[in-house]
Amino acid sequence: AALLIGFFIFLSKKLLPYTKVTIKRQLKEKYGKKGAISYEYMHDSLSLPLTFAIYIFAAQLSVSLLIDSAVVLSKTTPWFNTAYLAIFTFLLYAFLKNAIHFYADNLFDKYPNVRKEMIDFLLRIGKVIVILFVLLFLFMQLGFDIQAILASLGIGGIAVALAAKDTLTNFFGSLNIITDNSFSQGDWIQADDIEGTVVDIRMRTTRIRTFANAMITVPNAQLANTSIVNWSKRRVGRRIKMSLGITYSSKMSDIQQLVVDIKEMLTHHEGIATAKFQIEDKEKKSNLLKKEDLIGVKKTLLVYIDEYDSSSINILIYCFSRSPNWETWLEVKEDVIVKINDLVIKNNCDFAFPTQSILIEKTK
Numbered sequence: 001a002a003l004l005i006g007f008f009i010f011l012s013k014k015l016l017p018y019t020k021v022t023i024k025r026q027l028k029e030k031y032g033k034k035g036a037i038s039y040e041y042m043h044d045s046l047s048l049p050l051t052f053a054i055y056i057f058a059a060q061l062s063v064s065l066l067i068d069s070a071v072v073l074s075k076t077t078p079w080f081n082t083a084y085l086a087i088f089t090f091l092l093y094a095f096l097k098n099a100i101h102f103y104a105d106n107l108f109d110k111y112p113n114v115r116k117e118m119i120d121f122l123l124r125i126g127k128v129i130v131i132l133f134v135l136l137f138l139f140m141q142l143g144f145d146i147q148a149i150l151a152s153l154g155i156g157g158i159a160v161a162l163a164a165k166d167t168l169t170n171f172f173g174s175l176n177i178i179t180d181n182s183f184s185q186g187d188w189i190q191a192d193d194i195e196g197t198v199v200d201i202r203m204r205t206t207r208i209r210t211f212a213n214a215m216i217t218v219p220n221a222q223l224a225n226t227s228i229v230n231w232s233k234r235r236v237g238r239r240i241k242m243s244l245g246i247t248y249s250s251k252m253s254d255i256q257q258l259v260v261d262i263k264e265m266l267t268h269h270e271g272i273a274t275a276k277f278q279i280e281d282k283e284k285k286s287n288l289l290k291k292e293d294l295i296g297v298k299k300t301l302l303v304y305i306d307e308y309d310s311s312s313i314n315i316l317i318y319c320f321s322r323s324p325n326w327e328t329w330l331e332v333k334e335d336v337i338v339k340i341n342d343l344v345i346k347n348n349c350d351f352a353f354p355t356q357s358i359l360i361e362k363t364k
Contacts, residue, residue, distance in 0.1 A: 001062040008058035012051055045098045049091040056083050082138040089130045097123055124203050166221070170204040173220035177201060187232035191223055234296030237273050237320035238329040240336065245312030245352035246344070255305060258347040259315060263303040265339055266319050271332035273299040273320045296324075312352030 060080045178201065183189045187198050189208070196210035206223055208216045244262075246255055266272050277299060292298075298320045306316035317340075321332040344351065 001065045004061055004065070005058050008054050012054050016050070045091065045094040049087045049094065053084070053087050056080065056087070078138070082134060085137050086134045089134060093126065093130055096126075166219075167204060169221045170219050173222075173224035174201060174203055174206075176224045177206070177220055182228050183230050183232075187230055189231070190229040191218070191226045194218060232324075234298070234324045236277070236322055236324070237296070237298030238324045238326075239298070240272075240317070240319050240321060240329075240333050242317045242337075243306065244315040244317055244340065244344075245309065246315065247350045247352040248311075248313060250313070250349040254347045254349050255313060255315070258343060258349055259303050259305060261343045261347065262315070262317065262340060263301070265343065266301055266303065266317075266336070269332075269336065269339075271321055271323070271328070271335065272301070273297075273322045274301055275299055277322060309352075311355045 060076075063076055177183070183198055185198050185200055189195070189198060194208060194210075194216055196208040196216065199207040199209050199215070201220070205217045205219055208218060210216060246258070267274055300318065300320060302316060302318040304316050306314045308314075319336075321329045323329065323332075
């Protein structure tokens, strides 16, 4: 038995790693990058279950050699059978999970309507089902009455439901979030005083990474009953809004020409969304909903003399960048501000700043 265990340890520690390196080298030489990805997929799926299977098989053979009792062996056999079943089901689960992990990019490119959090949520439920399946198989192997156990679960389920009321509420909250599609993994959301990027949607909670790089865990029931601002649900358009103050000493004709020049500049700016800018959307949408509002497209462009302020004549500038990306929006906004400055100088206008005139009367 000791020699047998030593042989299987040697097999696991020495022969298997050597075999892995050989297979990896051959796949990489023959198939290149695809071969390397396939090896990593097979390695991550098979490595741990195969190691456990070797050790359990070694333990079973050793027990059969050391113990010459049919009664003892009959009592240990169900445990070994359950262990093999657990390894097999874990192997299938690992194949599925790693297939999604390694081939996720191709999967989501081919099926754009498939949501990441839905797959992740189903994998978590699948893990729970696998564990329950293995436990039921163990009870069957040990001779328990499965029907009696299932019947008792119906009675005990009421007590469990009452004790785990908050957990069940959060679970159904996660179902509401996923089915409602209010936000997805990677979205920038704001819910009450919480703002950040969604990391993942779990069965009970949702994790959000704030812009200060802190992790916040929020119960799904709370999110399901909160107004959520989703800044990522937009395809085209991030708003640029500013009020440009021009001095009262500037001529009105110059200010009017400045407005025309600014609007002309924005209309032909490569980073600004205008009515001429068209987007391609291959997905079929319902005719009952306005397409631009549904997918998030804003192309409004407004430049007008807006008001007489206390120390300036204000020009309203209201437009949207083509890209909703924050860094790109900042670059476009910066370029617009620089070009507006040039146009103000070109039209003989001056920027206004808060001023106050004081009249001093000379008394007799």
